Amino acid sequence: MDRLLSMGVFVAVAEEESFARAARRLAMSPPAVTRTIAALEGHLGVKLLNRTTRYVRVTEAGQRYLDDARRVIAAADEADEAAAGVNAAPRGHVTITAPVSFGRLHVMPCVVEYLARYPETEVNALLLDRVVNLVEEGVDVGVRIGNLPDASFKALRVGQIRRVLCAAPDYLAQHDEPTEPQQLAAHQIIAATSVSPMVEWRFGLEGAEQAVRIRPRLTVTNNDAAIAAAVRGAGIARLLSYQVASAVAEGTLRIVMAAHEPPPMPIHVIHREGRQASAKVRALVDLLVEHLRAERSLQPG
CATH class of the missing domain: 3.40.190.10 (Periplasmic binding protein-like II)
Known part of the structure; x- marks a missing residue:
C-alpha cells in the first residue's frame, strides 16, 4: 500500500465529505477511492469515516489522523520543492x-x-x-x-488599522460635533455589532483608557449597513478605518474625535x-x- 497516496485520498474524501467528489478531485474512479480507504482503515485497524447514503464524516480517530495526514503531505510537498530548487x-x-x-x-x-x-x-x-x-x-x-x-x-507585519468614529457632514452640520466621549450621549448612535458587540465603547486618552456606555438608536449586524446608514445621516458609527477609507476620501463620511481613538491594531500575514x-x-x-x-x-x- 502506498501510504502517502492513501493519506492523500483520505484527506480528499474528508474535505469533500463525499467519495464521488473526492474521486473527481483526484481523477480516480469511485471504486478505487473506496478500495483505498478500506485498505487504509484495515492497515490502521480503526474506522476513519462514518458513511451513510446522505453524508460522509470523519470519526474522532479520523479527525486526529486527518490533522496528521495534512502535516505529512505538507512536509512531503516541501521536500519535493526543496529538491526541485527555490526557483520551482x-x-x-x-x-x-x-x-x-x-x-x-x-x-x-x-x-x-x-x-x-x-x-x-x-x-x-x-x-x-x-x-x-x-x-x-x-x-x-x-x-x-x-x-x-x-x-x-x-x-x-504589513500595516495597522484604527477604530474610528465617523458621521456624514450633513449630520455633523445639524448637530454639535462631539469632541469628548461623554458628549456621545446627546447623539444618534449606529452600532455595528460585528465591530462593537457591547454597548460600552472604550477610548484612549493620553495613555489612559476611558469607557463610555452608549445607547444605540440603530443596531445592525453588518458593517456595510452601518456605513450606508452613516452616509445617509443616521448618526455616528464606530467602524474600522479601512472599512470607511473610501467614504472618507470621497467626503461622504468624516472622522470625529480622532484624539480619543484607542491604540491602532496591527495587521499581520501569518503562515505555518x-x-x-x-x-x-x-x-x-x-x-x-x-x-x-x-x-x-x-x-x-
Whole structure:
C-alpha cells in the first residue's frame, strides 16, 4: 500500500465529505477511492469515516489522523520543492483565511492576481470573522488583525488599522460635533455589532483608557449597513478605518474625535513555518505583503 497516496485520498474524501467528489478531485474512479480507504482503515485497524447514503464524516480517530495526514503531505510537498530548487514554479492547492470585509477589499484582489500569475495553482479562500486555527483547519496563510497571542507562526507585519468614529457632514452640520466621549450621549448612535458587540465603547486618552456606555438608536449586524446608514445621516458609527477609507476620501463620511481613538491594531500575514516555505505559499505571502504594505489606508499617518 502506498501510504502517502492513501493519506492523500483520505484527506480528499474528508474535505469533500463525499467519495464521488473526492474521486473527481483526484481523477480516480469511485471504486478505487473506496478500495483505498478500506485498505487504509484495515492497515490502521480503526474506522476513519462514518458513511451513510446522505453524508460522509470523519470519526474522532479520523479527525486526529486527518490533522496528521495534512502535516505529512505538507512536509512531503516541501521536500519535493526543496529538491526541485527555490526557483520551482508555484503549483498546487493553497488555503488562505482573512476577515470577511478585509478579505473582500484587500485579499481577494491579491488572490486573483496570484491565480493569474501562477496558472498551476488553486486557492481556497476562507473569509470568516473568527480566528481560524491554521493547523487544525489545514490553512496555509492567514491575515490577522490585532495582537498575535500565538508566536508559533511566521508573522510579517504589513500595516495597522484604527477604530474610528465617523458621521456624514450633513449630520455633523445639524448637530454639535462631539469632541469628548461623554458628549456621545446627546447623539444618534449606529452600532455595528460585528465591530462593537457591547454597548460600552472604550477610548484612549493620553495613555489612559476611558469607557463610555452608549445607547444605540440603530443596531445592525453588518458593517456595510452601518456605513450606508452613516452616509445617509443616521448618526455616528464606530467602524474600522479601512472599512470607511473610501467614504472618507470621497467626503461622504468624516472622522470625529480622532484624539480619543484607542491604540491602532496591527495587521499581520501569518503562515505555518516549516523547514522552508513551499513555493506556492512563499509566492502568495510575498504578493500579499507587497500589496498590503503599499495600501495607504493601512499605513500610519
